Amino acid sequence: MEKALHIEKLSKAFGGTPAVKNLSFDIDQGEIFGLLGPNGAGKSTTINMVSGICRIDTGQITAFGYDNRTHYRQTRRMLGVVHQEIVIDNFFTIDQALSLHAGYYGVEDDPAWRQELIDRLDLGPHLDKVMLKLSGGMKRRFMIAKALIHRPKLLILDEPTAGVDVELRHGLWDFMREINRNGTTILLTTHYLEEAEQMCDRIAIMNHGELVALEPTRELVRRLSRRTLKLWLDNPLESIPAGLEAYHPRLTGNGRQLILCLPTDQGIGELLHQLSALHLGVNDFETEQSGLEEVFLQLTRSGGDS
Amino acid sequence: MSGSNGQGIFRPWLPFTTLLRKEVLRFWRVASQTLLTPIITASLYLFVFGATLGERISVLEGFNYAQFVIPGLIMMGVINNSFANCSSSLFMSRYLGGIVDLLVTPVSPAQFILAYTLAAMLRGALVGLVTWLISTLFAVLPWSSPLLAILMAILASFLFAQFGLIAAIYAKNFDTLSMYGNFLILPLIYLGGVFYPISILSAPWSNLSYLNPLFYLIDGFRHAILGVGDISFALAFGVSSLLAVALFCWAAWLIGSGKRLRS
Numbered sequence: 001m002e003k004a005l006h007i008e009k010l011s012k013a014f015g016g017t018p019a020v021k022n023l024s025f026d027i028d029q030g031e032i033f034g035l036l037g038p039n040g041a042g043k044s045t046t047i048n049m050v051s052g053i054c055r056i057d058t059g060q061i062t063a064f065g066y067d068n069r070t071h072y073r074q075t076r077r078m079l080g081v082v083h084q085e086i087v088i089d090n091f092f093t094i095d096q097a098l099s100l101h102a103g104y105y106g107v108e109d110d111p112a113w114r115q116e117l118i119d120r121l122d123l124g125p126h127l128d129k130v131m132l133k134l135s136g137g138m139k140r141r142f143m144i145a146k147a148l149i150h151r152p153k154l155l156i157l158d159e160p161t162a163g164v165d166v167e168l169r170h171g172l173w174d175f176m177r178e179i180n181r182n183g184t185t186i187l188l189t190t191h192y193l194e195e196a197e198q199m200c201d202r203i204a205i206m207n208h209g210e211l212v213a214l215e216p217t218r219e220l221v222r223r224l225s226r227r228t229l230k231l232w233l234d235n236p237l238e239s240i241p242a243g244l245e246a247y248h249p250r251l252t253g254n255g256r257q258l259i260l261c262l263p264t265d266q267g268i269g270e271l272l273h274q275l276s277a278l279h280l281g282v283n284d285f286e287t288e289q290s291g292l293e294e295v296f297l298q299l300t301r302s303g304g305d306s
Numbered sequence: 307m308s309g310s311n312g313q314g315i316f317r318p319w320l321p322f323t324t325l326l327r328k329e330v331l332r333f334w335r336v337a338s339q340t341l342l343t344p345i346i347t348a349s350l351y352l353f354v355f356g357a358t359l360g361e362r363i364s365v366l367e368g369f370n371y372a373q374f375v376i377p378g379l380i381m382m383g384v385i386n387n388s389f390a391n392c393s394s395s396l397f398m399s400r401y402l403g404g405i406v407d408l409l410v411t412p413v414s415p416a417q418f419i420l421a422y423t424l425a426a427m428l429r430g431a432l433v434g435l436v437t438w439l440i441s442t443l444f445a446v447l448p449w450s451s452p453l454l455a456i457l458m459a460i461l462a463s464f465l466f467a468q469f470g471l472i473a474a475i476y477a478k479n480f481d482t483l484s485m486y487g488n489f490l491i492l493p494l495i496y497l498g499g500v501f502y503p504i505s506i507l508s509a510p511w512s513n514l515s516y517l518n519p520l521f522y523l524i525d526g527f528r529h530a531i532l533g534v535g536d537i538s539f540a541l542a543f544g545v546s547s548l549l550a551v552a553l554f555c556w557a558a559w560l561i562g563s564g565k566r567l568r569s
């Protein structure tokens with residue numbers, strides 16, 4: 001099966017400053033793929049090169065087997081793009097803009113599908129409003145409807161929920177999952193890492209224009225995250241006992257709380273044996289698993305080691 | 307859900323007709339600015355030069371001043387509005403960011419240029435047509451060669467639609483854009499023979515006027531209507547056509563390469 005998106009050795013510089021450096025990755029059909037990174041990492045530049053807003057310096061992008069430069073009409077009609085910036089045209093109402101938008105993609109307006117999008121995104125009460133009169137959340141929902149109006153095979157969401165309240169955000173993600181179940185591949189960038197962790201099958205992390213990680217979400221979190229073990233001791237310690245250095249120990253709470261870090265692939269049993277051998281009386285304990293956020297910070301602060 | 311991923315048949319010309327429809331709807335929705343205002347302006351000119359001066363002065367033998375000035379006023383409306391439609395629509399899209407909605411679609415550069423151009427030509431034609439209809443209250447034109455007159459009007463609107471696209475792409479802000487209209491087109495129109503024949507000027511002004519590209523458009527149009535002009539119709543048409551081709555190539559290069567549109 002053709003890849004939904006194939007990016008090979010992609011590079012882009014603005015005024016001599018590299019924004020994307022030799023980037024390569026694939027997205028399978030039917031995936032929800034997260035492209036994450038701090039501000040200025042090159043995510044939006046990459047997405048803009050995929051969608052055609054930004055010219056490619058070197059490298060190649062193909063969508064469903066079509067090169068996005070030599071066969072731009074084929075590729076673009078298969079893509080739906082929700083831009084990071086709110087893009088509106090104040091000359092038209094929501095309804096007019098939606099019916100026009102399908103035509104840009106060479107597809108006849110399908111009133112039933114348009115109505116379905118209007119209903120699912122709760123745009124019905126606002127159809128006759130010009131976009132200037134819509135709230136921020138409503139504009140976001142309209143942009144998603146616009147990106148889906150021609151039934152794209154690959155939906156690109158560039159920070160689609162930025163500035164959107166929690167309830168609406170959850171509603172939008174539910175809708176995106178449903179769209180995905182119906183066969184649409186999704187490429188997503190977001191700053192909400194918890195949601196990326198829940199939504200995405202695979203995650204790529206970019207930093208300084210380069211790919212620093214690309215793995216299935218669970219693998220990535222499992223491989224790079226750490227577990228923290230907090231121990232509440234019966235008797236306070238004056239110093240950290242020898243033999244625990246490998247666990248990066250810290251002593252807090254006037255010597256009554258010992259914090260140890262465990263690699264995710266190490267069980268807790270071995271450590272408990274060690275603690276027992278040291279005659280440390282444990283009153284209570286708590287483990288905490290770090291998530292994508294910690295992995296993200298780890299990779300982007302260190303400059304990346306995948 | 308009826309299915310988000312099942313595209314219908316791709317109709318290659320639908321992106322073009324959609325963009326054309328959108329551009330026409332855009333100026334139609336604000337017709338008070340885009341159509342009514344230029345028509346009122348043209349009507350005021352017609353009143354001043356038709357009702358007050360038209361019968362009293364003559365700058366061209368065999369015709370009163372109203373008959374002389376009306377072709378120029380029609381052409382002025384065509385030129386100004388063709389330019390304004392393309393330049394303001396495309397610049398607003400660039401300035402407000404809406405252009406990205408178009409850049410991600412399968413609209414080809416040729417369709418892009420054609421849609422913007424035809425919408426601009428339609429607006430120019432509407433203003434020109436209404437200006438002519440109002441002018442019939444003040445003078446009757448002989449319409450020596452109506453088809454050639456229409457051809458010159460089409461050429462002028464096409465040429466200034468291309469110029470509007472180019473100006474919108476190069477303009478950095480609204481001030482720059484208005485400078486194209488106020489400091490380039492307006493003086494060229496006024497000095498291009500709308501209100502007087504070039505032949506009544508003394509040297510070097512008459513010679514300098516031949517460097518004004520708008521002179522050829524206005525004189526060619528007037529020649530086709532009145533049957534006389536400062537230069538032959540063939541020269542006016544030839545120079546205007548060359549200029550139109552040059553501007554079209556420039557606009558096509560800009561849009562085809564994505565210059566200042568795609569980063």
